[in-house]
Amino acid sequence: MAGEPTDERVADGSNDGRYRHLIEHVQDAVVEFTLADGEPTVSDVNRAFVDVFGYEADDIRGESLNEWVVPDWKLAEARELDTNTASGAINYQQVTRETATGLREFLYRGIPYATGDADDDTPDGGFAVYTDLTEVSRNERRLEVLNRILRHNLRNNANVVAGHTTRLLAQLEDRRGKTVDVAATIERAAHELEQLADEANHIRQVLEHPTDEVADIDPEPTVRxxxxxxxERxxxxxxxxxxxxxxxxxxDSRLRYAVDSLVDNAIEHNPSPEPRVRLRITSAEGLSGAASGEWVVIHVEDDGPQIPAxxxxxxxDGSAITPTHHGSGLGLWLAELTVETFGGELSFGASDLGGNDVSIRLRRR
Structure with missing residues (x-):
């Protein structure tokens, strides 16, 4: 399908010729596959698949579809979808898939068919159709973040400053009360507003930069x-x-925003007078079939309280953002939006230090 259609395929008037002409020219990435023991093997792909996923048709034909496009940490989800396909069910789900330039979000449709070679109607092949939702999903999440979280935190801290300033003025008038404590509260709120403004500015820089430009850096100097x-701070x-x-x-250089935010969170939200933070850079091998399918993981670990569920x-899940369920600040969002701009992923786990392990997973160049 990925080659230029011949005149015969279009002009012969057959159903097969018309269907192939349609598949070849739709903008969605389409994979035709065979099923053997529930495992999809690529028969052919259309030109949109080559453009979107970045894998050449000749390289992926005859290969396991999952080994090329499914991140290893999403394999269980993919196998469940394959089981549905093998049973004759049509799949319809938003998924994360691995491309030559990193992770992207897709609306996936798995459509099984039976060729009639078997004695029954058990599906032995099918189509995987991928509609790229990456920018749509990201833009929706960005709007929700900026609208809900930024507005909420600015309002709350502004109220703290205004309320405690009134108290401070009253206490200064009668020379009674703990004016030092009130002043300290105002100072903290002002500092949080300044930090929020810095994080919002960094998010703006992340969002304004084109996401389709391929860049690469060595992460170690940034982490150091x-x-x-x-x-020093x-x-x-x-x-x-x-x-x-x-x-x-x-x-690119904006990776520093993500790493800095995670380290800042690990220190800021740890009540210990001597918070412990450990940064590790490790390799994470991708599935063996994917070209250059290796990943690098930057772990930011701490011994503080677990990040609330x-x-x-x-x-x-950006759809969970509501006026009362939005996260406590922009730090984690800055990390998340920065990492997804690079086609990477932010994940959460537990550290042997006793606290959190927040990981940045990036595609190796």
Missing amino acids: AVVDDHR TPSADIEIETGETGRVMA DERDVIR
Whole structure:
């Protein structure tokens, strides 16, 4: 399907010729596959698949579809969809898939068919149709973040400043009360407003930059620069770094925004007078069939309290953003939006330090 259609295929008037002409010219990425033991093997792809996924048709024909387009941490989900297809059901689901330039969001339709070669109507092949929703999904999430979270936090901190300023003026008039405590509260709220403004500005820079430009950097200097900066800003924190030979990743200088935000969160939300943070850069091998399918993971670990489940969920699922369920600030969102701009993923786990392991997964260049 990925080649230029011949005159015979279009002009012969057959159903097969017309169907192939249609598939070849639709803008959605289409894969035709055979099913053997529930595993989809690529028979052919259309030109839109080559354009969107970045894999050449000759390279992927005859290969396992899952090994090329499914990230290893999404394999269980893909196998469940394959089971549905093998049973004759049509799948319709939003999925994350791996392309040559990183992760993208798709509306996936799995459409099975039976060729009639078997004695029954058991599906032995099908079509996978992928509609690229990446920019639509990202834009919806960005609008929700800026509308709900930014407005909520600005209003709350402005109310704190206004309310405590009134109290401070009253206490100064009668020379009674804990004016120092009130002043400290105002100072903290003002500092949070300044930080919020900085994070909002960084988000603006992330969103204004084109996402289709391929860039690559060595992540180690960025991570080391963030560590050096936070060691100077918070000398009481115990900040460790572990690196290895990982190579370059698909990202640019804005990666620092994400790493810095995660380190800042790990320190800021740890009640310990000596918070512990560990940054590790590791390799994560992708599935063996995918060309250059290796990933680099930047772990930011701490020994502080677990990030609340609702805050993790709202990062994972933008549809969960509501006036009362939106996360406590812009730091995690800055990291999430930055990483997804590079076709990567932000994930949450537990660290052997006793706290969180927030990981940035980026495609190796």
